[in-house]
Amino acid sequence: MFETLSDRLTTVFTSLRGKGRLSEEDINTTAREIRLALLEADVALPVVRDFIAHVKERARGAEVSKALNPAQQFIKIVNEELVQILGGESRELSFSKTPPTVIMLAGLQGSGKTTLAGKLGKWLASERDTPLLVAADLQRPNAVTQLQVVGERAEIPVFAPEPGNGVGDPVEVARESVEQARRNNHNVVIIDTAGRLGVDEEMMQQAADIRDAVQPDEILFVVDAMIGQDAVNTAQSFLDGVGYDAVALTKLDGDARGGAALSIRHITGKPIMFASTGEKLEDFDAFHPDRMASRILDMGDMLTLIEQAQRTFEESEVEKMASTLASDDDFTLDDFLEQMSMIRKLGPINSLLGMMPGMGQMRDQISNVDDADLDRITAVIRSMTPAERRNPKIINGSRRLRIANGSGTQVSDVNGLVTRFFEAQKMMRQMKNGGMPGMPGMPGSGSGAGGGKKKAKAQQKKAKKGKQRSGNPLKAKQEEAEKEAQRQQRREEGGDQQSQLPPGLGGGSQLPPGMGSGPQPDLSDFKLPKK
């Protein structure tokens, strides 16, 4: 279910990755793409219009969080609007103060009412209720037997007219069933009513008569999600003809588009209370707008991760980190430590990884880092003096031995860390030249990489221009400038790769640079301690 919509939306958001901030054009283009995706998913036009208007307004309203990048912000807004359109809060069954609680099912023939009666009965029984199913569909010859079969499978008793009593009166059956429930201590009665192939006055009248006779606590309109736009029209007709309190959507498993689910609440104003997703009795659950929205966005726990990042990192903290990284001062081991503790605040590394869909190659790289590694690195840095943290070049052999002893690690651990730190520092210097890709809240974040590319292109252009003009004497210099520009571009491309990290880890830059992977620098700066 929702596969088409999910795929489309995922593609839409991918194009926002690596952007520094949302321009008016980004908002318009993304909104246009989302609009198409919704229309393709068969969502009703008025719903699409409202949805897009809200999303655009909020995206423009710059409720910008420093902890989220533009793609994440857009996903967050779309997610919240989806939850809204699906009904906001989950709506629970309301039970009568004086049992039995009467639930009446109404809907077209084949919408799945009989199956749903069994599913709902079983679901309620699992919550310690004692439901009674009622066969008030006396229209279709086989309907009573069908409910009895379903009841048997669900192990829920069924109230049906005695065989041989003629066709019977569904209103009378419904009335009697409530008495029966009272006598036998059933706290819930679920009445299955007759459906027709199309909306029809006689069917509506019968349903209205049953309603008037038993005064249900809840009337559920059962609708087949696979009928697409028709579901919305039928829902409106039943609302006018019988009225209902909530909707039960069936056959969601068969609808790749999901338009009905997204339109019905908005059009009818009635909440979706249950969702049926298969022929088996277990394929049924209460409907939760927030979970459904996450599913549509195919974000799973990414939303949790995004929220966690937002909750965990104070804006001031992110800003501080951003300004440290943007300053001309060199990246120090203290900054390194601070970045690492920011990651640790989000939770165990492995569970963070688990929250990220499609980690692909980055998963391999980061999975080399586990919490014990982070703890070891932290211990090593904490055993250094402030001067050593500021300037690790002074860490000679005896200092390394002292640090290893102080942190309960091996000299090789200290060597490894310092080595990787220098590589990270080099990387940071390069990034600062061109901007920092992907760091949430970084001035010029994401666009930094682009800015760097621009710079590199400008340098290339300059070099070329120089060549044309001078004819040659400065050839060597120009060649060097050209080479430098190419190197810069390569570096930027390397930076861009980082921003391929899925949203939620801020394009990867929340990971302490140099951790885990990357080329190892040469060790010539260091002498191994004498044993």
Ligand SMILES: Nc1nc2c(ncn2[C@@H]2O[C@H](COP(=O)(O)OP(=O)(O)OP(=O)(O)O)[C@@H](O)[C@H]2O)c(=O)[nH]1
């Ligand atoms: N795939 C799928 N099939 C379903 C679902 N719910 C019901 N069905 C099937 O849809 C068909 C019709 O379901 P019924 O429960 O008989 O529908 P009804 O509304 O009671 O029909 P009438 O009694 O004729 O009014 C049956 O074959 C069910 O197995 C669902 O969620 N997914």
